[in-house]
Amino acid sequence: MAEVSDAVLTRVDQDLNESLERLFAFLRIPSISAQPDHAQACRLAAQWLCTELSALGFDATIRETPGHPMVVGHDRPEEAQGLHVLFYGHYDVQPTDPLSLWKSDPFAPSLVTGPDGRQVIVARGASDDKGQLMTFIEACRAWRAVHGTLPVRVSVLIEGEEESGGANLMPFLKANADELEADVALICDTGMPDRRTPAITTSLRGLVGEEVTIECATHDLHSGMFGNAARNPIELLCQALGSVRDSEGRVTLPGFYDGVIVPSDSVRDQWRAIFPDDSLTLGPVGLSRAAGEAGFTAVEQIWARPSYEINGISGGYEGDGFKTVLPAKAMAKVSFRLVPGQDPEAVRAAFRAHVRNAMPDDARVTFSEHGASSGFAVPENGPLLKTALDALGKEWGVPAVSIGCGGSIPVVAEVKEALDMDSLLIGFAQDDDRIHSPNEQYGVESFHKGIRSWVRILSAFSQL
Template sequence: MTDIENILARVDANFPSSLATLFELVRIPSISTDPAYQGHCRKAAEFLAHYLAGFGFDASVRDTTGHPMVVAHHAGHSPDCPHVLFYGHYDVQPVDPLNLWSHDPFEPAIREAENGDKIITGRGTSDDKGQLLTFIEAVRALKETNGGLPVRITMLFEGEEESGSPSLRPFLEANRQELKADFAMVCDTGMWDAQTPAICASLRGLVGEEITIKAASRDLHSGGYGGVAANPLHVLSDILAGLHDETGAVTLPGFYDGVDETPTDIKAVWDALEKSQSSFLSDIGLSTPSGEKGRSILELLWARPTAEINGMSGGYTGKGFKTVIAAEAMAKVSFRLVGRQDPQKIRESFRAYVRSKLPVDCRVEFQAEGASPAIQLAYDSPLLAKAKAALSQEWPKPAIVTGGGGSIPIVGDFQTMLGMESLLVGFSLDDDCVHSPNEKYNLPSFHKGIRSWVRILAAVSDENGPGSI
């Protein structure tokens, strides 16, 4: 393999054309949620397939019941080299409200931010067109320098990530054998700060439930029935209040089964990071963490499960006042999961708990609102160690291992459907305004992101064959 510095030099030489490619892709308004942009979504897919074919990939646009997928394959330098599946999405969020943009969202440009940073502006620059192109451009530089690739690569780009990915799971199921690889790589996360790259080693899973408590056959006059008739709002409030104890822990039986303690060395890094970000709560007008007592903010966000009430309704909520006892009350509740928590067992435990708290004359209805397990890349994974070392060579500060408080369902599908771990490395920043007006991507994030993937791919291209990483 050619010395990595030669490949990085190719990245640098290619950078003007890499920018031109990003600009061309961003100019395509591939808004997946709006049917009016259906043709633009297909145009973006065709653009990517054509571009990949231009430097040796077997690339095709695959139809689905929604927007098309892009699938591309390239052999590695040897039959037994590792096989990587890279995932990204070419669709973008709507740009409304348009009047809040300081520039045309689909006419990208390099501008100077207020702090002096060079930025690339436009919808999709950070989420996810710029991010997926960091990987593509790294592969192009490898191919142009060496004539081949150190790993076997499959790329999968979808066009519905911003609208719920309705076609993705059926597509994975139908193409399971074609898409299965040794591990997946995803570039849809971010850095800790502009100088510090990050690998997201965990994502919380999710269980959603809508519950409705019903009692009387109709709303009742509180003067005629108050103190006598069961009040669903009282019952619901009591049930929800009992989800946590005085320490902030969730009370559901078996809730913490499969939840491991975070390694001490990882917690020490997180504690140091937290001290450098002391404004996390004050920025939103708060001061004290409300979760489990004795846990740091980052540990609560990245490594602990939650039970949250997302909405409640019942009775009269309009203007003025109405003395009524509601016939029913509803709440939406979500659980963020970590480690090996079983989504189905959490759902069953919650429903059993609710039923155990129902008084006479009350009944309950449940509606499931999705479920996905947590994702955890082992902290001692060789893959994680190699990627961390590679990133640390490229950026001013050493790479850190973080967690994700949210969920990325595709990563769970890679694990459950294809049996693959995922390496989540991204180069976006908190101020990139993804999903908001004036989305941007820092110019160094794009450039050094490409260089970073070159280093990572070189690091994982062991001579010991698939699975050795």
């Protein structure tokens, strides 16, 4: 079978410029799912994908939801034998603010060569997730071009609300469970621990999002007329949010660490071999010391420990100059990243109790939810995982490793619950891809070797 995939790999190399052109066309569509005025662009991205998949021989359709539409495609739907994979990606992207920090239009993709000679694709969604999902579609294209068919049975599901809550995915999976069920889900939305080491992500953090608003006086006051005697909601917010972690970086909410499993020494040794020094993790973003719990490396803090973050805060006068206002109200957006074993609703309840307990008379606090998902660990001993790791190692010339991920990819838990399927998280992003930030990028090597990696993985799967 080696020669079968070799021809496909050659085809991938020859077609790279055309593959990039197709990706650029996709990146030009400003499919920001969180912003209602971009709904039409989201639909356009779905239609673009549907057209591409149809051209590749998939039976592809746009599927309506209460939000942005899904794209579903099936290859070889008539044949029931052989391994069946369900590939998942998302066509929606994050908002672009602050726009002033972008060096070029977020939706005018360009190739940029860095000082180290490395070529990157710059655009919103270049990495997360348009560039990544296109590695799989381009691998399918090359297989079909060379052999007229794919080596295993493939279904594709691309959603459009991953960056904005994804409330419609779970109902869609449940409503279409018979159609979407396969042997394994392949998800391309994760990264590599460095430039050279391929990886499969076997643990993910969940997320609890909360918005908290504190109100005191009935209206904004003059700090000269009331300062000292009237409660200041910004100060109360600072006191409540500033005391969630202690000076050692440990979250003080009662029960917060209940159920958290510390990674085994062997896993920690493997990770420390990849990241012998925190500066490898933090240096690229201008930091030098891990901020979280003492006793864990930066990578362990991100991959295996729960976090507490203040994602936004607002209150009083934020403009130029100064205003001696004693504001009536202050607001913050807060999130916890959860590891397997933690109960999202228990964490939410503990946070709310902490804030409420910090409130004196005359302060009214209200909360609103922004999603909840559990941390998730993918079984580490399945034959598909081992086969995929081997195939990745062959492409990159370095043994592939199992790593954790500090982010939340709710689809993994949802696919498990709705379809009873495990997922393999295989991606080619780099930590400096600046996803969710201005000047998002994706390495041309990530894209090129990503496509080649999928060619090898599908080939190896066909021999199981």
